[in-house]
Amino acid sequence: MGEKELVKEFRTRLTDLLGEPLMVEDPLVTTAQAALLLEVPPQRVAGLIRAGHLPARSRAHRRLLLSDVVRSGLDDWMSVAEAGAVLGLGQTGVRRLIAAGLLTAHGKELPLRRDDVDVLARLREGWLTVWSAATALEADVDEVQRMLRTGQLTHTCDVARPVYRHEVAAVLARRLPAALEA
Structure with a gap:
């Protein structure tokens, strides 16, 4: 849905909410009204205002322009x-x-x-724990940690999942020809 259609829908919903027609093109709405229009809790709207992600036109009462609410991308x-x-x-x-x-x-x-x-x-789906990497490599955890320290495996910077799955697969692929020759 485009921005114009969204503005029209919100204007209609705001008119229904107020029970009277809107007299201005871009009305000021309260955080509670914005929350009802966006179907989110009022605390979320207030938090975005405090964080500076949603501009309040009147700080004392936290009034927002309807157009700002439409463009705010609260779900962002x-x-x-x-x-x-x-x-x-x-x-x-x-x-x-x-x-x-x-x-x-x-x-x-x-x-x-x-x-x-x-x-x-999505990226973390391709990352492994040290234990999972050790299991896949048929090695112990200390060996995987040594491989991370020496650069044989690159650390993801995620302490919970520090090993890239594709690098473990590459190590296994390099081991396969050596195992076949033996």
């Missing part, structure tokens, strides 16, 4: 807890990913871009 941002749910980690694990540079935080509240978290979640 998520909290550390929400990112943890997507990544299958706790908040501490997400903060470790931020500290490692795998995610970029943009402020304190709702600091993470949904797209960044989704990309990292």
Whole structure:
């Protein structure tokens, strides 16, 4: 749905919500009204305002232009807890990913871009724990850690999943001809 259609839909929903026609092209709405229009909790709208991701036209009462609400992309941002749910980690694990540079935080509240978290979640599917890599390589954990230290395997910077699956496959492929010759 394009922005014009979305504005029209929101205007219709706001008119129904208020019970009277809108007299201006781009009305000011409250955070509660914005939350109802976007079908999100009011705390999410308030958090985006505090984080600077959604411009409030009146700070005292947190009034927002309807056009800003439409363009805000509220679903573009998520909290550390929400990112943890997507990544299958706790908040501490997400903060470790931020500290490692795998995610970029943009402020304190709702600091993470949904797209960044989704990309990292897809990438992490191709990463292994040290234990999984050791099992695949038929080696012990110490051997995998040595391979990470010496550069035979590249560290992903994710302490929970530090090994790239494709590199483990490459090591196995190099071992196969040697095993056939023996």
